[in-house]
Amino acid sequence: MVSDLILSNFSEHVQLNETEKEQLLSVLIARPFKRGELLVKGGDPAKYMLFANAGYMMTYYTDSNGSDHVISFAGAGWWASDIYGSVSQQTTPYHTKALTDGEALLLPRLSIAHLLQSSASFERYFRIVFQKGMLRQQRRYIEACSTSAEERYRSFIAAYPDILAEVQQKYIASYLGITPEFLSKIRGKLARTA
Amino acid sequence: MVSDLILSNFSEHVQLNETEKEQLLSVLIARPFKRGELLVKGGDPAKYMLFANAGYMMTYYTDSNGSDHVISFAGAGWWASDIYGSVSQQTTPYHTKALTDGEALLLPRLSIAHLLQSSASFERYFRIVFQKGMLRQQRRYIEACSTSAEERYRSFIAAYPDILAEVQQKYIASYLGITPEFLSKIRGKLARTA
DNA sequence: CGCCCTTCTTAACCTATCTTAAGTATCCTG
DNA sequence: CAGGATACTTAAGATAGGTTAAGAAGGGCG
Structure with a gap:
């Protein structure tokens, strides 16, 4: 598994020691995908977070009228923005679909829980990821409201x-x-x- | 300072020991406010996060046309959703205003940094707060797009x-x-x- | 108590965006 | 390389929500 992208993503926010790096890499699952493939289906159990290792994915929501609403795109080096896979909850309302050929790295929910318990570095990493995510979502909302x-x-x-x-x-x-x-x-x- | 609300908010997510509780309470600043008072002005340095201890506040953005956009309300027991005070950045684009008489607890940015470094419990607490915040913002966006x-x-x-x-x-x-x-x-x- | 200032309401008119529908281009697959 | 499906374009008609303007209703302060 090529792990440069995810390791460099972590190192932007925290400094992992060798043990922590190994621990992280040992729980990631490489998941190649083809254009158009549905990687996570809304309504299904939220089993993992998805990191784009190559190619593009998108996370979107299908409303009660059947209309889709794209929440975000994720290109290589980004997490998909469906983070239901990180919380102890059964299902996600969001779909995640491959937009090109590529590869996702899956981080299973239970592994996330273990990582978070084993080291403050992982808590810190995800704290920063979610903090930035929250800020980004706020900006997106504002932009939607205030511009044509x-x-x-x-x-x-x-x-x-x-x-x-x-x-x-x-x-x-x-x-x-x-x-x-x-x-x-x-x-x-x-x-x-x- | 009455600290029941903020301590019970923390205890919903993490279990703080006595030292940690003291540490937290020692850095909080009580800030009573009157209806209509501007607590944080957009463009100013983002000095702290604000927790509503009593009364109501709101966080909003003034766009380039001069129109305001309310991002969220915060009643007693809630954090204001301007979290720029938690990141090492100079200014916030958001205003936070008192909607009723009440009291905010201010948590200064530097204190947040100290708390995060001193204990994984604090990292964990804010990780969960931001995780939930990100989910809430996503839902709000979806709701704005898909309903009348x-x-x-x-x-x-x-x-x-x-x-x-x-x-x-x-x-x-x-x-x-x-x-x-x-x-x-x-x-x-x-x-x-x- | 009365006055001014702000908020809320009502109503006529306006516009960005949606809906529907039909035509054209593009892409897979056999 | 042909055919059907899917994606993109164009255009006419519809509508949710905005704008402007004026009046009614509160609410704090002299």
Whole structure:
């Protein structure tokens, strides 16, 4: 298993000793995936957190009308944002799907619990991950409330040109909180004025 | 300083020993407030996290058009959701304002850093607080995207009747992501059909 | 008690975004 | 490389929610 990405992600936040590194790597499960594959199905038991080791995934929610809402994308080096797999609860409401071919590293819930108990470094790491996650979600909410769809699209393509290239437009529309048709209209307009 | 609420909040997630409890209480600062008082101003240095010991506060963001967006309310027993005071960063973009008379407990950023270093229990506590915070923010985003303003208002009054009673309507409108005028229209309609 | 200031309501009109529908391009698979 | 499915585009009509403006209702302070 190639473990550079996840180790460097940890080392951005905490310094693990050799024992801790081995402990972490020993519980990770490599899970290759193909484009379009559903990795976690909403309503199923939340068994693990997913780290993108290669390729792109997305986490999304299907509401009671059957509409999907993309919560976030995760490219190589990022955790999927379904963190139900980290809490002692039976099911997750979110789906996680592969958007390209790639590989996820699965961190099982029980292993998370063991890691957290065995060392304050792991507590610290996940504290920081969730703290940043909470801040990011807040910013996303604010952005959704206070800017137009066109502005959100422009800032998305500026911030994540790589995702734009890899991911289907309908998912980007969903991430932006609009319909694919309306995104198409925005793109048409931008293409014409640019 | 009355410390029952904050100690019981900690004990929901971790078990602190006597030393840890003393350590925590020794760094908290009681800060009584009056209705309408601005406790933290956006753009200012983020000096602490705020725990509501009595009364209600809210955290909100003022966008570039001058419109306010309420991120969350905090009643007695809750942390305000501006957590910039917990990260080593200079300023917060959010305001925190008192909605009623009451008292906040301030936990200074430096003290947080000390607590986190001194005991894994504190790491664990904040890990859980942020984990839950991230989940809550995700759910809020999903709810904003997938339900109508009327539905959101109905579920708000069902979930937080006490906040409804204490807090001005314009802030509830902002929390729901709509204008006060539109909330008024919804209320009128509900009153007529009920 | 009365006045001013803020909040809440009502109503007419406006607009960003959605819905529906049809056409076109693209992608897998056989 | 052909055919069906899926994704993207375009456009017309619909609507949730915003904007503006004016009046009614509270609520704190002299």
